Amino acid sequence: MSFSMASSDSKIFRRGFLKLSAAGVVGASSSGWLLPRLAYSSEGRAERPKACIMLHMQGGMSQHHTFTVPEYRAQNEQIQTAVAGVQFCEYFPRLAARMGDICLIRGMSTGNTVHERARVMMHTGYNPNGTVVYPSVGNIASCELGTADAELPNFVSIQGGNDGDGAGAPHRSVPAYLGPRHATVPINDPARGLENLRSAIAQRPFDDGARLLDEFETELQSTRPSIAGAAHQANLRRAVQLMRSDKMRAFELEREPLTIRNAYGNSQFGRSLLLARRLVEAGVPFIEVTLAGWDDHGGALRSVGRRAAYMDPAIASLIDDLKQRGLFDNTLIVLMSEFGRTPHLADSGYNQTLGAGHYANAWTTFMAGGGVRGGRVIGRVDARGGTVTDRPVNVQDFLATMCHALRIDYRKEYMTREGRPMTFLTPSARPVQEAF
């Protein structure tokens, strides 16, 4: 998985590979454990590598009840945002106040309304075709932005809660031709963090056992060298390093001041965003937070209102918090879904209530931070919100925009094991330039 050792790296093994000396833990003073942040802020922001927090609204987020309220038969009031002429749904007052930091894409036009397929497409850029397996943008970011020997994983997926019908199993990104070390590391509950980080036994006997394992392994690998064996030893070493690393504190939300925790809110989604910020701070380049439950066939009006109650403060706090820490310009926040929901096309029948059905021809996503220009609205829809009248954005261009912000070359060639050259996106992909 994501932070396993490169399998070809068989020379890594050496005596004492578990590095159990207490020296590794020194310097973990409670105040300054996040060394990277201090270092970066003193050297200037440009030095800090890019990171991304992708908020995946699984099930199909209604644009009509969030950020693109239609003129025709809207179910909600609109509220003025910080940017003149731009309105949000009344459910999102805090985000409306931060529209100056947000780049809204109103012309998403992706053409796929089947949950699983659309989900794969929004993550990989391709409609699943059953023959070639494609990596997700998170796997690509792990490969291009991650550090090979990082203690923390390079791609973390946090389950940010399920509030309604998520319509199927959660999406799992597959590293495909990038190899297993760019797989995602799942966090099922942000409050619990990475599972099994603490030993079931006390530190002293753990250390004694680890030291014995260390000596035992040293002998094994010298007479029976194997790539898989070296990879296992690398995993052992990294697991122990992680257990002793001050970086594992990134998973300990209780270290955060109460004011900050309160600002993100007492919800799984809020805790997930707080964890995401802590992970960015600790150097993780890509974090995906999935909020499932958006498949509102029974109508989106009430359910979105319920979700907005915790989403609005959580996302707004994330923006504020990143800004306050000087991380905003290097951290791209993306809010996306697999598709949007139906406008009033006809006036009766099942799935004809505003937002009840699946709709991929005109829907809304947004980006913020990471060098993306705030206060922008890209694309326009008609009065019903059913047709893009200006600047449609397809999946490839959407992902190219993310890559552009993250400084990832989406045309770089990778080789599959069968020797087929692959690029993340097709040659026709173009970033949405207006976002920068």
Added chain:
Amino acid sequence: MLRWYATALLVVLGTTLPASAGTDSRLTFEADVLPILNAHCLQCHGGVHQKNELDLRTLSAILKGGKSGSAVLPGKPDASLLWKKIANDEMPKTDNKISEANKKLIRAWIDGGAKGKSKSREINLARPAMKPADFAKVIDREIDAKLSGAKVPASPRSTDAEFLRRVYLDITGIPPAAEVTKAFLGSADAEKRAKLIDKLLASEEYGKHLAERWVNLFRQMSVNPSEWEPDRFQGWMAEGFNAGKGWDATVKEMFAVSGFLADKPQTTFYYYNADMQGKFESKIMVGNLSQVFLGVQLQCAECHNHPFSDYKQKDFWGLAAFFSGTSTPNNPPNTRAVRDNLPKQPPKTGTQVAITIPKGEARNAGTRVRAKFLGGEEPNLDAGVSFRPPLAAWLTGKDNRLFARASVNRLWANFFARGFVNPLNDFGDHNAPSHPELLDTLADEFIVSGFDYKHLIRCICLSDAYQRTSHVVKGNEKTEAELLFARMSSKVLTPEELYDALCVALEVPEIAPPVNPKKKPNLKGPQPPSPRSQFVKFFRNPGEVDEPTELKLGVPHVLKLMNEANFNAGGKVVERVMASAKTPEETIDGLFIAVLARPATSAEREKFAAFVARQSSPREAYDRVVWVLINSTGFILNH
């Protein structure tokens, strides 16, 4: 001008490559030259692009040449365009230039007459199957010949303990329990290895394990994440293996099946070839069937001609046409079935069945392609009955060498970590087998034995090659020695094998996942999956195919094995061993035998005893010992 250029080129060549560059008439296009062209040239002169109308994939196409004429004049390297272009690195135009050694080889091949491989091997399928011990000798003769040719020394025979754990894991998927190990190591019977192989092949676990491997492969290749309750399908296949049913018959029944899941467990196979919504798709089926049962990458030809081999888009759709009317009703489980939508009015016999290339990413959308066996004929099909039985008969027929070769290559890899052709699903002239004769001999033996895996496994396990130690000797340390089977390769346990091995080691019937105290148990709803499937789900990354040489575990998995209470409490094994052993050394030996299926070496015994002596509580000390052993490479891998 052109003449001047050619002359200048010759002068340059004369200085860079002396006349001693050599002639070698033993070099063949397929074995020696094509791999080089594949690495450097076929991107532009292959199936996808044929710049200047030049196709370098086959010898005949090279001799025919492109716009500028024949690329090779046999015996005349200096007059051959291919040589002229590569000699001074005019080609390839990328930075991926051909090395001087490889250039020399290509020149020597042209000089030697630009030969292709001879196709004279005689196949006699009328002979009976050989005795396993005799066929094991055939295997060793081929392996040893390659080793001595490459001057790589073979490692010696494995110890009994090494062999025991290996053969148990390879045949049954479960390592031996402590008492089995003690009995086997204590036996003085000279025939004990052969007898053990027979015993394991006669056990129920043999069929179960092989079936689990195959069904796992289908599941892992599936684009649909559903598991489709594989137990009945797996049980059906296992029964066949245990009864000695031929693999051809099993596969034929899988492909030809029509009817409901309730009567035909193999219908599940079609669901593993469904799209993400659970709908059967002929093109997914063809992509999987070609890789798994024919060993070729035909899926590339769905959208375009194959870049590195001769397969055409119509070969892909020609196979897809056999599935053109096939469908699988989705959910609920009791309605699962495979059926064909056939015309109500049976048309005239002898109708050509065809499929239309659908719109999408594929080139030539809208073209009709007739049903055609890969590399074979366009059969006359009766449009009133399913087209799948004729396909199944062709696929598994004795004449279809691709099926037999792909099947034995996969089986070999189950035992040796790698096949003769790697990746296992990439046969072709561009990817020559390491032991072509042995591959063919095994395929022949498989066919004449009635496609009997049990027979082939018996032969393989009796061979010296299989019974070698995995320890290196001087001269075979490198990975290349493993490709020649100079020593046994270490194989990564599959998640299922790892779970079963943990149960055996800890001497517990199951390893239940820790209970989250905050969560109330749900007594009404559907019961959680078994501890084994929960473990497997955690340890297998979705969308990945098991590969014995590649460890796919990462830090989250290692953290679980290191830190979960289940693996820190010593299990039942510590109690049992402590109760019977008299000294710390005996206890340590007992734990080694239970967990690693071998006694400790004297150095290990000493080191571990010293460790135990340093700890305050013996029980906790032995818990630590078990923890060390189950987290060690020796446990995670099958040596």
